[in-house]
Amino acid sequence: MMTVRKADVVIIGSGLAGLMAAEILSVEKNVIIITKSKIQHSNSMMAQGGIAAAFDEDDDWRDHFFDTIVAGGYHNDEEMTKKLVQKGPEMINKLIELGVQFDRDDDGNYSLGKEGAHGRRRILHAGGDATGKELVQRLINRVEKKVTIYEDEMALDLLVQNNKCIGVTTKTLSGDMIQTIAPHTILATGGVGQLYKVTSNCQSLTGDGMAMAYRAGAELVDMEFVQFHPTMLVKNNKGYGLISEAVRGEGARLVTNLGHYIMENVHELKDLAPRDVVAREIHRVNTEEDELLYLDISTIKDFEKRFPSITKICKQAGVQLEEGRIPVAPGAHFIMGGVSTNERGATSINGLYAIGEVSKTGVHGANRLASNSLLEAIVFANELAQEIIKNPKQAEDLMKIPTLLEKRFDLPTKEEIQDIMTKYVGIVRNDKGLEKAKKWFENYLDFIYKNGNYDLSIEQKTICNLMTIGYLITSSALMRNESRGGHYREDKPLSNEQWLQYNVFCSITNKDVYTKAKVPTIMTV
Structure with a gap:
């Protein structure tokens, strides 16, 4: 009823x-x-x-x-x-x-x-x-x-x-x-x-x-x-929570166990570069170099008082703050x-x-x-x-819900979906990996498009929603044949011409220009 x-x-x-x-x-x-x-x-x-x-x-x-x-x-x-x-x-x-x-x-x-x-x-x-x-x-x-x-x-x-x-x-x-x-x-x-x-x-x-x-x-x-936050507290491959960018804003720096400050020559803003830049550099270090990555907080005075929530997360993870560093890795943060x-x-x-x-x-x-x-x-x-x-509106009449079908389906687990998305549709992407992910999701197209027709449990509905959005992100990533912001295609990096367009745009939208004139038109793709 x-x-x-x-x-x-x-x-x-x-x-x-x-x-x-x-x-x-x-x-x-x-x-x-x-x-x-x-x-x-x-x-x-x-x-x-x-x-x-x-x-x-x-x-x-x-x-x-x-x-x-x-x-x-x-x-x-x-x-x-x-x-x-x-x-x-x-x-x-x-x-x-x-x-x-x-x-x-x-x-x-x-x-x-x-x-x-x-x-x-x-x-x-x-x-x-x-x-x-x-x-x-x-x-x-x-x-x-x-x-x-x-x-x-x-x-x-x-x-x-x-x-x-x-x-x-x-x-x-x-x-x-x-x-x-x-x-x-x-x-x-x-x-x-x-x-x-x-x-x-x-x-x-x-x-x-x-x-x-x-x-x-x-x-x-x-x-x-999809934006990946550069600094999640990750210890022994387990994520414990976010380490706010405000920590880097107060002077913390990303450093390897060998003392290499990784953002030093990557971006003019160094550790406070845009999140996609920092996350990709961490990803590169994690995949290409045999070094562990940390957030060096040794220069921040009264860390526990300034960041009580983060301190609590660190204690839960068994991180000794007196050592002055927190193990970090990127994690999915915002779409x-x-x-x-x-x-x-x-x-x-x-x-x-x-x-x-x-x-x-x-x-x-x-x-x-x-x-x-x-x-x-x-x-x-x-x-x-x-x-x-x-603009007030009146409520409509009751809508009749069609009889829902009962049918047994073999659905993937949440962990299987996460494996596909993390491996192929994560921080760094390419055409081959995206195609693999798309074909995997296509095995479940009936549920992606039509799951509203079936009588599903809350757990099944959640899996269907995850599959739907995973498929949409993957398909959209295949359609955008460039790297921009949170979408980075290692097989489609920005060309010299595109970088020139970026640099020209930057030069004509400095503060001197738009404090005297109207806000410039945004270059979009």
Whole structure:
């Protein structure tokens, strides 16, 4: 028997983007939040680094814009990126109004950190290296009094008729099926990190929102661009957690066990180069040289006080911080592509919206700039919420669900999918490996395209979602015959001509140019 619920807005996911939207919408709308685990379980909760914004009076949105598009491989959407960085200070003030306590120095000024590819200090933190936890918990404390929250309930598929989304079908851990009907359905389900063996993402990040949107017919874009964070704490081939880029921002350096500082002659920003550059160099050292890699933290004073969350991770892994180094390796961190949206979060399906990492706003280009993810979450959650408030819609009639087929299938395991993605669709890719991965996924095309027709368990549905997104990333990577940002083809490196285009672009978008004229047009491929 199918249980039916109704609301003005249903939000799928409980990270910062979904909570921010719920906070604003709850003033005027009946809002339901559905999350597949517990409301505290999200990537946002785990975010250590902070939130970037041109908040300091000596900073300028144009500087933030410039850093963002350079890190993004000049693949960013210009207007969306402008909105992101221009709205940043305003949204920081909104968070402060909501009670968020950002860290200050002894003089009472906001403590601003610096991370990779940022030209200046503009990263705000809360609770040291627990910014995400502070923001998310603050919003949870507010919205749990104003919205209805359903935990341990997995979204299976969107309810779509005539290119109009009217809600979502979900399943509880006990197997109960539920339809939630709403004129506004918001995907805030996060990313796809569990496709890979080593990841900074929490266990629930299996690409569910993107897979549902794909099955419903929504447009997905730039799926090939996957960012690998350079510094995951990895010991004895086991990943323990993220070592924030803020650690390198405070002076930590990547070094081998033989004392070789690997970023010294690789990039002008050295250890604070864009994440794709650092991750590839670590990958090269790991595969080509017989040396172990560490993060040298010996120059950072009061490390345990400055980075309490990281200190806890290190102790759990048995790392002796007094030795001044942490073993690290890259791990899947963020996907720049996703469900394509406009500046108000609307997708190609009426009534369906996407915000946060599940969306592709275009602000990250081919490689996200450090600490821009939390900023994207709050900026576009606010834009979407304001749009829904201005344009109310009525709920549609109940949609009949066809009888689901019961059929036995031999599905791969999560570990098998991770093996394929890590080996062939990881930090460094090539045509031969991508073709192998694509053919492997094609063995399961029936499930990739049609699994909505079958009566599946939550575990089976999760595998189907992982296969769907793995197939889309692999296929997209084969289509892009170049290296750019988080998509690196060792058989398609940048040509001399392309590098010349990059250098010319850099020379005409320096700060002197765009402080006097309009922001330049982005070169895209």
